[in-house]
Amino acid sequence: MWSLITIIVSLILLIILALRGFSIIIIAPVVSLFVMVCNQMPILETYQTEYMGGFVNYVKNYYLIFLFAAMFGKLMDDSGAARKIAEALLRILGKNSKMKVLVSIMLICAFLTYGGISLFVVIFAVLPIAKPLFKELEIPWHLFIPAFFTGIGTFTMTMLPGTPSIQNIIPTKYLGTTVTSGAAIGLVATVFVIAINLWYMKFVLKRSEKRQETYLNMKNPDHSEEQIVDIYVDKKLPSIILSVLPPILLLFLLNIIKLEIVYTLMIAVVTSVVLFWKYIEVKRDTLNLGATSAVLPIINTSADVGYGAVIAATTGFAFFTDAMTNIPGSPLISLFIATTALAGITGSSSGGLAIAMEALSKVYLDMGVNPDAIHRIAAIASGGLDSLPHNGAVITILVVSKLTHKDAYKHIFATSVIAPLLASIPALIVAILFY
Numbered sequence: 052m053w054s055l056i057t058i059i060v061s062l063i064l065l066i067i068l069a070l071r072g073f074s075i076i077i078i079a080p081v082v083s084l085f086v087m088v089c090n091q092m093p094i095l096e097t098y099q100t101e102y103m104g105g106f107v108n109y110v111k112n113y114y115l116i117f118l119f120a121a122m123f124g125k126l127m128d129d130s131g132a133a134r135k136i137a138e139a140l141l142r143i144l145g146k147n148s149k150m151k152v153l154v155s156i157m158l159i160c161a162f163l164t165y166g167g168i169s170l171f172v173v174i175f176a177v178l179p180i181a182k183p184l185f186k187e188l189e190i191p192w193h194l195f196i197p198a199f200f201t202g203i204g205t206f207t208m209t210m211l212p213g214t215p216s217i218q219n220i221i222p223t224k225y226l227g228t229t230v231t232s233g234a235a236i237g238l239v240a241t242v243f244v245i246a247i248n249l250w251y252m253k254f255v256l257k258r259s260e261k262r263q264e265t266y267l268n269m270k271n272p273d274h275s276e277e278q279i280v281d282i283y284v285d286k287k288l289p290s291i292i293l294s295v296l297p298p299i300l301l302l303f304l305l306n307i308i309k310l311e312i313v314y315t316l317m318i319a320v321v322t323s324v325v326l327f328w329k330y331i332e333v334k335r336d337t338l339n340l341g342a343t344s345a346v347l348p349i350i351n352t353s354a355d356v357g358y359g360a361v362i363a364a365t366t367g368f369a370f371f372t373d374a375m376t377n378i379p380g381s382p383l384i385s386l387f388i389a390t391t392a393l394a395g396i397t398g399s400s401s402g403g404l405a406i407a408m409e410a411l412s413k414v415y416l417d418m419g420v421n422p423d424a425i426h427r428i429a430a431i432a433s434g435g436l437d438s439l440p441h442n443g444a445v446i447t448i449l450v451v452s453k454l455t456h457k458d459a460y461k462h463i464f465a466t467s468v469i470a471p472l473l474a475s476i477p478a479l480i481v482a483i484l485f486y
Contacts, residue, residue, distance in 0.1 A: 054367030057089035061362070062396045069398060069441030070456075079354035083361040090365050097361060105360025109353040109405055112224060116217060117345040119316035123297070123323060124172040125341030130327030131286050132294035133168055133176040139291045141180060149190050153198040153252045156181055160202025166298025167215040167319065170203040170444060171344075174451050191264040193454060194255060197462040201248040204444070204467045206241040208400065209434035210427075210474070213306040217401045218433050220312050222426040225412040230305055230312075233427025236482045240431050243474035248466045255462065289330050297323045351443055355402030359393065363410050372410065381483045382420050386411065387432040387475060395436030398443065404433035424486035431475050438467035 061082045068078045080102065087097050127133040137159045144155040156177065163173045181195055209218045212234035219230050226232075288294075301319040304310040310318075331337050362368050371389075378385040389411060394403025407429060415425050438445055440456055445463055449455060 052367075052370070054090050054365045055370055056367070057086055058362055058365065058367045058371070058396075060089075061086050065358075065396075065398070066439065066441040069443075069446070075351050075398070075443060076354050079358040083358050086358075086361050086365065090367070092361075092364065097364065101360045101364045102357040104357075105363075105406075105409075106353045106357035108409075109356040110349060113217065113221075113352075114345075114349055115313045116220060116316065117349040118342060119313065119320050120167065120169060120215075120217075121345035121348070122338065122341035123167060123301075123316060123319050124169040125337055125344060126320065126323035126327055126331070127168050127294075127297065128172045128176060129332070129337045130323070130330040131288035132297070132323075132327060132330075133163055133172055134180075135288045135291055135294040136163060136166075136298075137176050137180055139294075146184055146188075149188050149256055150253060152181075152184050152188060152190060153194065153256065154249070156195065156198040157202040157248075157252075160199055161207050163298075164203050164216070165207040165211060165214055165302070166295075167301045167316070168298065171447070173203055174199070174448055178452070186266045189265040190256075191259050192266055192452075193459045193462065194252070194259060195452060196448075196454065196459040197248065197252050197255065197466045199448070199452075200438075200463050200467045201245070201252070201470075204438060205244045205248065205434065205471055205474075209430040209471070210237045210240040210244065210478075212237045212427075213302065215301060215305055215312065215315070218404055218430050221401060221404050221408055222412075222429055223312075225408040226416070226422040226426050228422050228426040229309060232423040233430075233482070233486070235485065236424065236427040236478045237431070239481050240471075240474045240478035243477055244470050247470040247473055251465050251470065287330065289327060293326055296326060352399055352402045352405075355397040355399045356405050359397055359402065359406035360409075362396070363406065368410075372414070375411075376414060376418075381479075382415055382418050383424055383428050383479060383482050386415055386420070386425060387428050387479060390429045390432035391435045391472070394433045395439055398437065398439055398441040400433040400437035403437060404429060407433070421482075421486040424482040428475075428479065428482050431471065431478055435468055435472045435475065438463055 064085060065078055065082045069075065083102055084094065087094050140159045140162060141155050144158055145151045146155060159177060160173050163176065164170060185192055185195060207214050208216050212231040222228055223230065297319050300322055301315055304315040304318060305312065328334065375385040375389040378388065390404060390407040393406050394400050397403045397406065412425065416422065440460060449459060
């Protein structure tokens with residue numbers, strides 16, 4: 052019990068330090084040290100074996116995925132292809148009402164992320180479009196967040212079968228499943244999470260209208276006169292047909308041909324280079340920056356996984372695992388609880404999922420649980436409590452959007468924490484009854 056208490060305290064420390072702006076690269080080994088000392092673990096040996104073992108194992112398994120995914124995203128960004136897709140979708144979906152704009156932003160983000168484009172590319176492609184629209188229609192800027200996070204951090208991240216997200220890839224390494232595994236479970240969760248978040252967007256929009264909020268009066272004073280810089284204004288963009296080819300090819304190879312994800316991403320990168328080469332101004336910089344931009348995300352996640360590996364070596368974690376696997380009812384319920392708790396502890400969906408798969412996948416397979424159900428339920432579970440305030444993507448997106456936790460975190464909590472947790476209930480029912 053003492054060991055379990057130290058794990059809980061370490062989580063609190065991790066959240067506090069993250070909210071104070073410290074990098075997870077610093078926080079993870081510091082909080083791991085706290086766990087080691089409190090659990091009387093040999094410090095140097097635990098750092099070298101458990102912490103670095105978890106860290107290095109994650110890099111070994113996923114570095115190439117992060118590398119080629121980052122390069123693909125950078126090529127789509129610098130060529131203007133991602134922006135071209137966003138503009139075309141906005142024309143199709145409409146922009147003549149406030150609710151239409153919110154739904155359009157959500158669907159644009161969903162299309163881009165499902166097409167394999169990183170959320171960090173999507174934010175820069177969508178922001179220059181969204182800001183003038185919100186200003187023109189007098190939509191409070193903080194309402195950009197529920198539309199954006201619904202599109203990038205819910206169904207295309209963990210629920211939709213076939214998504215190339217890392218959360219959908221990780222279980223395949225442990226379970227021998229495919230990216231389309233548990234399709235019915237994922238589709239049920241998708242329908243529910245979209246319905247819940249559309250209701251939420253309509254609710255907060257009506258409430259803002261009653262409060263007579265506008266674009267300007269809801270912005271921070273120091274941003275009220277900001278200039279909206281659109282780097283794509285004078286840039287020649289590729290045609291829409293050319294722009295959508297690489298994402299469609301990626302999805303085709305991954306889901307229809309069922310090519311391994313690393314090969315799929317490599318082909319997507321090569322195709323993007325061939326198609327977009329003339330649209331990229333500083334070609335060497337695009338390739339270099341695309342490659343180097345993979346380093347920080349994977350190091351951040353690996354640091355999280357290293358912290359999780361230290362936790363997994365404690366007696367408290369053994370107590371936690373035993374308690375989870377002995378929850379009455381279907382093992383899928385305990386799997387969901389354990390995975391979402393680990394994602395919350397690490398503040399990372401991919402980090403929490405990797406720890407859960409490493410520590411628990413064999414346990415549940417040995418219990419005779421269907422691998423497809425494990426895959427989809429674990430993936431969905433990783434996308435709930437991960438979006439707590441200390442999540443790295445949450446912090447980054449708020450900074451880029453020039454919003455604060457006070458301005459907009461309530462929308463992230465509603466759309467990326469509450470909605471996925473609620474949508475997981477019917478998903479669990481389908482998994483228990485039919486898998």
